[in-house]
Amino acid sequence: MSSETMRAVSEDSIAEDRGYRDSLTKIEPYGVEHIPDVERHGKPRSQFFLWFAAGMNFPIVVLGFSATYFGLPFWAAVLAIFLAGVISSAGMGYLSAMGVRLGVPQQMQGRGPLGFIGNLFPVAYVNVFAGIGWAAVTVILGGKAIALLTDIPFWVSSLILMGIQLAVAVIGYNLIHFLQRILSFVLVIGFVFITVVAAANGHIVNEVNTAAEGFNGVGGWIVFFGWFFSFIVAWMPFASDYSRYLPNTPGNRRGAGWATMLGNSVTMIWMGVLGTVLGSAATATDSIGALKEIMGPWAPIGLGIVALSSFTQNFLNVYGGAISIQTMGIPVKRHIGVVIICVASYIVALWGQEGFNEGFTAFLNLTAYCIAPYVAVLVCDYLFGGRRTERGLRELFDKTRKFEWGFVAWAAGVLLSSPFWMSAIYTGPIAKALPQLGDLSYYVGALVAVIVYFATYRLRRLSGRDQLDRDPAAQTL
Numbered sequence: 001m002s003s004e005t006m007r008a009v010s011e012d013s014i015a016e017d018r019g020y021r022d023s024l025t026k027i028e029p030y031g032v033e034h035i036p037d038v039e040r041h042g043k044p045r046s047q048f049f050l051w052f053a054a055g056m057n058f059p060i061v062v063l064g065f066s067a068t069y070f071g072l073p074f075w076a077a078v079l080a081i082f083l084a085g086v087i088s089s090a091g092m093g094y095l096s097a098m099g100v101r102l103g104v105p106q107q108m109q110g111r112g113p114l115g116f117i118g119n120l121f122p123v124a125y126v127n128v129f130a131g132i133g134w135a136a137v138t139v140i141l142g143g144k145a146i147a148l149l150t151d152i153p154f155w156v157s158s159l160i161l162m163g164i165q166l167a168v169a170v171i172g173y174n175l176i177h178f179l180q181r182i183l184s185f186v187l188v189i190g191f192v193f194i195t196v197v198a199a200a201n202g203h204i205v206n207e208v209n210t211a212a213e214g215f216n217g218v219g220g221w222i223v224f225f226g227w228f229f230s231f232i233v234a235w236m237p238f239a240s241d242y243s244r245y246l247p248n249t250p251g252n253r254r255g256a257g258w259a260t261m262l263g264n265s266v267t268m269i270w271m272g273v274l275g276t277v278l279g280s281a282a283t284a285t286d287s288i289g290a291l292k293e294i295m296g297p298w299a300p301i302g303l304g305i306v307a308l309s310s311f312t313q314n315f316l317n318v319y320g321g322a323i324s325i326q327t328m329g330i331p332v333k334r335h336i337g338v339v340i341i342c343v344a345s346y347i348v349a350l351w352g353q354e355g356f357n358e359g360f361t362a363f364l365n366l367t368a369y370c371i372a373p374y375v376a377v378l379v380c381d382y383l384f385g386g387r388r389t390e391r392g393l394r395e396l397f398d399k400t401r402k403f404e405w406g407f408v409a410w411a412a413g414v415l416l417s418s419p420f421w422m423s424a425i426y427t428g429p430i431a432k433a434l435p436q437l438g439d440l441s442y443y444v445g446a447l448v449a450v451i452v453y454f455a456t457y458r459l460r461r462l463s464g465r466d467q468l469d470r471d472p473a474a475q476t477l
Contacts, residue, residue, distance in 0.1 A: 015039075020174075028172025031334040032326045034393060035103040040247040044255025046177050047096055048263040050242050053180040053312040054235075055267025056187040058141045058287065063227050064275020065287040070220035071212030074204045077276045080225040085268035088232030091375070092239050093261035097253040098382055099240025101477055106240040107327040108396050110374065113381035113406025113453070115463060116329070116399040122374045122410060123327050126237045126367075131321020133367070134234065135165075135314050135345035140353050142310025144288050145303040158349050161310055166342040168311075169318040170335040173245060176315045183312050190305035194295070195274055197302070201294050202281030222438025223422065228272060230368030230442060232264055236375045238320035248477070318342050329399065369421060372442040373413025373449035377406045380453045386468025388475040401463040405456035413449030417441045 015033035020026060022041050030039070067077035095106060102109060107126065110119040143158030150157070168175055214220060243256045278290045288306070295302040322337030332340070386392050395401065419428035422439040431439065461467065 022174055024175050024178055025171070027170060027335055028174070030173075031337075032105055032108050032323060034397075035244050037247075040103075040245055042177070042246050044246065044252050044259050046181070046246075046259075047243055047256045048259035049181040049184045050177055050316075051092070051260055051263030052267055053184040053187060054316055055264055055271065056184070056191055057138065057267075057271065057309045057313045058145075058306045059137055059313070060228075060231060060268060060271035061275035061278065061291075062141075062287045063224075063231060064272040064277075065279040065290060066214075066227070067224060067276045068205075068209070068279040069212060069214040070224055071209035071215035072221060072224060073206045073208050074276060074280065075206055076208075076221055077224065078273055080221055081228055081272035081276070082269055084225050084228035085232070085265040085272070088229045089261045089263075089265035089268065092232055092236060092264050093257035093259075094379065095236055095239035095375070096243045096260035097257040098378075099243035100246045100248055100253045100256050101388060102240065102382075102393060103244050103248065104240065104393070104396060105244065105323045105327065106237050106378070107324055109240065109378055109382070109387070110237075110406075111327075111396045111398075111401075112387050112392065113377050113385060113404055114410060115401045115403040115407060117402040118404060118407030118410075120328055121407070122370055123237075123324055125370050126324055126374075131317060131324050131341050132344045132348055135162075135317040135321065135341060136348035136352060138310045138313045138317065139165075139345060139349040141288065142307045142314075143349065144353070145306040145310075148288065148292060149300055149303040149307070154353060155350060157307075158346065161307070161314070162342050162346045162349075165311060165314040165318055166338060168315050169322070169338045169342070172319065172334070173242070176319060177242070179315065180312060183308070187305065187309055187312065190301075190308070191270070191274070193298075194291070194302050194305060195270075197296075197298055198274060198277050198281070198294050201296065202277045204277065205280040216435055216438070219436040219438040222440070226368075226439045226442060228268065230372075232268065233368040233371050233375070233442065235264075235316075237371060238316065238323070241320055241323055242316070314345075318345065321345075366423060366425065369417060369441050369445060370414055373410050373417070373445040376413065376446040376449040377409050377453055380409075380450060380457070381406060384454075384470065385457060386470040386474070388477045389469055390476065392468050393477060395465075395468070401465060403462045405459060405462060406453065407462075408456060409449045409452035412452045413445040413447075416448045417445035420444050 015030060015036055017036060017038045018029040020029055020039055107123050110123065139158045139161050142161045143154050146152060146157035147154045168179060246252045246256055278294055281294055291302050292299045318338050318341045321341035322334050325332060325337040325340060326334060381387050419430040420441040421428040422431040
């Protein structure tokens with residue numbers, strides 16, 4: 001695999017040594033390129049701190065707060081949160097291990113089974129909704145917390161938050177990991193304090209509330225479960241982005257997988273249960289107002305913690321959004337992509353600050369509807385498509401492969417799951433006719449994508465290229 005051949009088909013699929021290593025002040029010089037062995041560094045435990053800090057964030061509390069909307073008793077809400085957290089976090093762990101092995105961002109891996117043009121459709125969606133949208137969601141929550149705490153106008157508080165997040169994400173991977181580790185310890189103290197105060201001032205409701213606005217029996221529980229499940233699903237196109245610098249060894253792959261799973265699941269369960277307690281104890285109709293009410297005289301501390309926690313997600317949101325821009329083939333440096341994402345997110349935050357709760361859950365649904373089948377195709381390709389070979393890696397950077405069968409599998413998963421969609425924006429005919437089934441879209445979409453993948457992956461490739469070597473002995477990466 002000569003460097004001359006690689007340059008002919010790629011945008012640096014084998015990148016040279018740029019002396020980045022573990023520097024905290026140097027702007028990260030790599031974007032979507034394959035990370036060379038000489039630049040591989042770090043320990044698997046870094047994945048725990050990264051995702052643990054990202055999970056100690058108020059959007060998950062918002063989801064738990066919605067348990068009262070469905071009239072769920074406390075035990076049923078906790079069961080849904082626990083199952084969704086463990087199952088979805090296991091998937092995140094596997095995707096993180098893929099990043100260690102392949103050394104490229106998650107969305108770049110999609111070019112393999114979908115082709116360059118085929119991959120643009122889901123990545124463009126992920127870029128708009130998961131990069132810009134998630135950054136806006138977190139800025140809205142953090143900005144509102146600062147506005148309540150200081151009486152600073154929302155447009156100023158959110159601008160301050162976005163400016164700090166931009167500076168960190170521009171510098172990149174190493175600084176993000178460093179700050180996430182520090183914020184993990186700081187936010188643990190803060191959220192333990194919030195949890196203790198909420199437990200002391202709140203109460204647990206263990207009875208079904210059939211008069212609740214969103215009561216729908218088991219269907220409500222399924223939707224509630226799906227919101228937590230889809231929260232982690234929305235992170236999945238970015239899992240490999242933060243593990244791709246780790247040295248590629250079996251121990252690091254296993255370690256990164258377990259660390260990612262634990263980091264996500266622990267905070268998902270903790271923050272979700274905290275939100276459920278807030279929702280059952282407060283009279284306020286929005287989660288930030290409920291926090292202020294429950295915290296009482298301690299409200300300034302609680303709101304300050306929420307504002308601080310906004311950084312832990314948005315470092316990842318804007319960084320991942322910039323990777324999305326590069327994956328689409330737009331010729332900008334990674335740090336320029338960060339600026340684009342931050343500016344767009346700030347504008348969306350100003351526009352979407354009112355009516356936040358309903359818009360947040362609708363946005364979460366639509367993101368997961370497209371991501372679930374996408375991730376299913378990526379994992380199938382990684383396991384069965386010969387991707388763990390040198391030629392399989394090289395193909396990720398070959399833009400002349402426009403479409404592959406994986407695109408058909410992804411599109412089929414999205415289209416055939418649409419009758420099951422259940423959101424404020426669109427409800428499919430099956431979901432409308434059988435609301436007691438809840439929202440089954442994520443699972444239907446992933447299952448359809450897997451079925452279509454296996455029905456087509458041995459056919460002649462749409463790009464006309466020869467099949468990759470799927471022999472286990474050939475998987476040398």
